[in-house]
Amino acid sequence: MRLLIAEDDALLRAGLELLLQGEGFEVVGSWDNADDLLAAFTPGSADGAVLDVRMPPTFTNEGLRAALELRSRVPDFPVLVLSAYVEDRYASRLLASGAQGVGYLLKERVGNVGEFVDGLRRVAAGGTVMDPEVIAQLFSRRSSRDPVRSLTPREFEVLGLVAEGLGNTAIARAISVSETAVSKHIGNIFAKLGLAQSDSGHRRVLATLAYLRS
Amino acid sequence: MRPPSRAGTRTRDVSFLVREGGYWLVSLAVLLAGIALLPFVALGVGLYAVPGFLEILNRLAGRAQTRSAAFSSAVIPFDPRRLSGRYSFTELAALLSAPETKRDLSWLLFHCAFAVLAAALALALPFGAVLYVAAAPLWQLFPPDAPLELTIFVRSWSDAVLMVLLGLGYAAGAWVLLPWLARRFSAATLAILSPRRYADLARRISDLSAARASALAAHAAELRRIERELHDGAQNRLVGVVMMLGLAQRAAETDPAAAVPFIGRAQDAATEALAGLRAAVHDIYPPILDELGLGGAASALTSRSPIPCTLDVDGLLRAPAAVESAAYFVLAEALTNAAKHSSASRIDVLLRTESPPKGDVLVILVNDDGRGGAKVDPTAGAQAGADANGSGTGLAGIARRAAAFGGRLVLNSPDGGPTNLRVELPCAF
Numbered sequence: 001m002r003l004l005i006a007e008d009d010a011l012l013r014a015g016l017e018l019l020l021q022g023e024g025f026e027v028v029g030s031w032d033n034a035d036d037l038l039a040a041f042t043p044g045s046a047d048g049a050v051l052d053v054r055m056p057p058t059f060t061n062e063g064l065r066a067a068l069e070l071r072s073r074v075p076d077f078p079v080l081v082l083s084a085y086v087e088d089r090y091a092s093r094l095l096a097s098g099a100q101g102v103g104y105l106l107k108e109r110v111g112n113v114g115e116f117v118d119g120l121r122r123v124a125a126g127g128t129v130m131d132p133e134v135i136a137q138l139f140s141r142r143s144s145r146d147p148v149r150s151l152t153p154r155e156f157e158v159l160g161l162v163a164e165g166l167g168n169t170a171i172a173r174a175i176s177v178s179e180t181a182v183s184k185h186i187g188n189i190f191a192k193l194g195l196a197q198s199d200s201g202h203r204r205v206l207a208t209l210a211y212l213r214s
Numbered sequence: 215m216r217p218p219s220r221a222g223t224r225t226r227d228v229s230f231l232v233r234e235g236g237y238w239l240v241s242l243a244v245l246l247a248g249i250a251l252l253p254f255v256a257l258g259v260g261l262y263a264v265p266g267f268l269e270i271l272n273r274l275a276g277r278a279q280t281r282s283a284a285f286s287s288a289v290i291p292f293d294p295r296r297l298s299g300r301y302s303f304t305e306l307a308a309l310l311s312a313p314e315t316k317r318d319l320s321w322l323l324f325h326c327a328f329a330v331l332a333a334a335l336a337l338a339l340p341f342g343a344v345l346y347v348a349a350a351p352l353w354q355l356f357p358p359d360a361p362l363e364l365t366i367f368v369r370s371w372s373d374a375v376l377m378v379l380l381g382l383g384y385a386a387g388a389w390v391l392l393p394w395l396a397r398r399f400s401a402a403t404l405a406i407l408s409p410r411r412y413a414d415l416a417r418r419i420s421d422l423s424a425a426r427a428s429a430l431a432a433h434a435a436e437l438r439r440i441e442r443e444l445h446d447g448a449q450n451r452l453v454g455v456v457m458m459l460g461l462a463q464r465a466a467e468t469d470p471a472a473a474v475p476f477i478g479r480a481q482d483a484a485t486e487a488l489a490g491l492r493a494a495v496h497d498i499y500p501p502i503l504d505e506l507g508l509g510g511a512a513s514a515l516t517s518r519s520p521i522p523c524t525l526d527v528d529g530l531l532r533a534p535a536a537v538e539s540a541a542y543f544v545l546a547e548a549l550t551n552a553a554k555h556s557s558a559s560r561i562d563v564l565l566r567t568e569s570p571p572k573g574d575v576l577v578i579l580v581n582d583d584g585r586g587g588a589k590v591d592p593t594a595g596a597q598a599g600a601d602a603n604g605s606g607t608g609l610a611g612i613a614r615r616a617a618a619f620g621g622r623l624v625l626n627s628p629d630g631g632p633t634n635l636r637v638e639l640p641c642a643f
Contacts, residue, residue: 009450011483015457022464059442084449111456113464 001124004049005030006037006063007082008056012107016050019110023117032056034066041070048078048101048124053090064090068097076100078124082107086133095128103129119165127165135160150192158185224389227396228336230285234325234399235333237278241325244271248322261306268315275318275407278325282403285396321406332399339388346381350374428620435618436536440498447490454483499535500542508538512545512565519549521582522560529566533576533641540615541565541576544637547615548580551608556584556633567641574641575621579634586631590623612637 003025007013010032017027028046031037033056037049049070051063067079078101081094086106094102103123109131110116119129151159154175161171168186172179251267254260282288301309309315346364353361353368362368364377458480466473502511509527516523533541545563552561564579590609612635613623619639627633 009446009454011454012450012457015454015461019457019461019464022461054445084445084453107453108456110453111460113460116460 001048001121002026002028002046004028004037004041004046005051006032006034006049006055006066007052008032008054009052012052016110019113019116020050020120023113025120034062038066038069041073043074048080048120050080050082050120052107053081053083061090064093067094071097076126078126079103080105080120080123080129082110086131086137088134088137091130091134091138099128100126101128104134105129105131106133122165129165130163132160132164135163151189155185155189155192158182159189162186162189224393226285227393228340230281230396231332231336231392231399233281234278234329235336237274237281238325238329238333240274241322241329244274245322245326261303264306265301265309268309268318271318271322272314275321278321278403279407282400282407285400286404288404317407321403324402324406328399328402332395335395336392339384339392343381343385343388346377346384348381350377350381432536432619439614439618440494443490443494443497447494448487451483451487451490455480455487458483497539497543499539503535503538503542507532508541508565511538511542512563515542515546515549516561516563519561520553521556521558523549524560524562526562526564527566529568530576531567531574531641533567533574533639537576537619537639537641540619540639541578541637543615544578544612544639545580547608547612548578548635548637551588552580552582552584552633554608555588556582556586556631558582558584558631558633568638576639576641578637578639581632581634583632585629586627586633587629588625588627588633588635590625 001024003020005013005016005020005027007016007030013030013032017030020027029037029040031040034051037051049067051067053061053063055062063081063083067081070077070079076098079094080103081090082105083090084107086104091104094104101123103119105116105119109119123129157175158171161174166174168179168182172182175182248267248271251260251263255264349362350364350368351374353370353374356362356368358369365380366373366377368374368377458476462473462476462480465476500511502514505511506514509530512527513525516525532538545565549561549563552558561580561582564577564581566577566579568575568577588609590613609623609625616623616637616639621637621639624636624638625633627635
């Protein structure tokens with residue numbers, strides 16, 4: 001799988017290249033700023049991009065804007081955006097560009113190489129990966145009268161995993177319960193949130209996040 | 215300067231009072247014009263002349279204030295009113311009841327009532343004294359049927375002596391009364407026209423609001439700078455640590471020996487993160503500043519410099535802690551930069567407080583005799599702890615610090631040297 005990287009910190013950029021190449025990805029280009037990446041990008045030249053949010057020249061959200069620009073040139077072009085802190089509005093803006101092939105993770109998640117690479121593969125395959133912190137931030141915003149508050153802690157946890165793009169089997173493994181129990185939880189969640197049940201993991205994320213950011 | 219003689223100050227008193235008498239004519243004319251205007255104002259049509267009238271009155275009052283201030287050697291700020299333009303009826307009403315209007319009108323009445331009396335006394339007393347003393351002894355020159363008439367008809371030497379004594383009385387009265395009168399007149403003018411206390415307070419409040427806004431802006435800029443320093447330094451290095459440890463773990467799954475280089479790199483990154491944190495913490499407020507003040511802290515810095523360094527802090531005053539902290543950082547960064555890049559054989563450092571009209575400014579001058587060519591690289595990140603690949607990073611940090619305090623960096627560094635660096639940090643917000 002061919003990837004583009006934009007990360008302004010030299011050490012982190014080198015580390016990312018090393019990590020991704022070690023995991024069998026092909027890094028076809030890496031830059032220390034977003035503009036150069038956009039200038040070099042041609043549709044079909046890569047299968048996905050990993051971008052740091054904060055880069056020169058303004059050190060605000062260059063990476064995010066570059067991700068949106070890439071997706072406007074190639075619809076649903078897979079992008080994984082990395083950030084030192086989570087900002088749920090960034091997540092919303094990414095999702096607004098279409099929920100297929102979008103990821104938004106805290107930078108330190110790269111430390112868990114296995115999960116990071118899995119997440120990247122899910123994004124490249126058209127999935128959605130949101131950092132658990134994003135979900136937590138969205139939840140903490142909710143008012144007490146919000147139906148999300150009526151979820152039990154376990155359902156809450158399951159919803160977080162759903163939002164991360166995990167299927168029932170993976171969720172069952174993650175929280176060590178049976179798959180039947182997971183689908184029961186999910187059924188409860190959707191009932192409490194007033195959402196129609198669906199089999200597609202991808203559409204579940206969409207529905208959840210669309211509801212959360214409403 | 216020699217203090218003026220007693221007679222000199224009295225000449226000044228008399229001339230002040232006489233001049234006020236002259237301006238009394240103008241005051242009277244303005245007062246009469248105002249009175250003439252009243253019926254038209256009552257009818258409504260005269261309202262349009264009100265702003266112009268008030269402006270003329272204000273100028274006149276301002277002149278009187280300046281004259282009295284000069285006489286009393288007082289310094290009084292005079293803010294002329296600018297009243298041209300069109301006014302609605304309510305604005306005109308507000309204008310008429312404004313404290314400045316009342317102030318100027320009170321002065322006009324005062325001036326019309328007393329200036330002419332004061333001037334008359336200032337002229338008549340000395341004139342009378344001279345006339346009586348000089349004329350009375352000459353009474354015999356006048357024919358008996360038209361005798362010399364002073365206060366009484368002078369027909370004998372006893373009359374003449376009486377009149378000379380009266381003249382001396384006038385002189386004594388002038389000598390004592392006129393200085394008192396001039397002082398009182400000037401003081402009364404200034405008291406009537408001095409900006410009212412609330413106008414004064416209003417000005418101070420607006421000054422303080424502006425100062426507070428700029429202090430808050432400086433504070434916000436400083437917080438952003440610290441945030442960025444922590445983000446680019448410690449935070450990114452720690453992500454590097456986590457990443458390298460992740461790689462090590464991955465490598466160890468297949469070949470434990472392959473993990474070792476990653477662990478080494480993780481350790482390096484952790485060390486850098488610590489250095490970055492240390493620098494950031496130290497930058498927030500260097501402890502040595504509390505202990506020794508900026509002068510002492512600067513001398514600690516210059517004595518550590520690998521290049522021989524002179525320090526002059528003679529003209530340095532105490533500044534707010536945040537400003538001294540910024541100055542300390544600027545100096546430390548400038549010295550580090552010079553040591554790294556300049557190849558200079560000597561550095562001269564001068565810290566002083568300059569006082570342009572807009573408040574104190576702490577100035578840091580660092581001059582070296584090195585090879586010059588230093589440039590500010592505005593895109594350079596503040597890679598705390600990490601070795602910068604040029605002098606631009608350090609200078610960019612200096613420029614950012616200065617900008618955070620509303621100050622500036624002036625760099626003069628032609629190729630071949632020497633390098634003159636000047637940083638100005640405003641102390642008073």
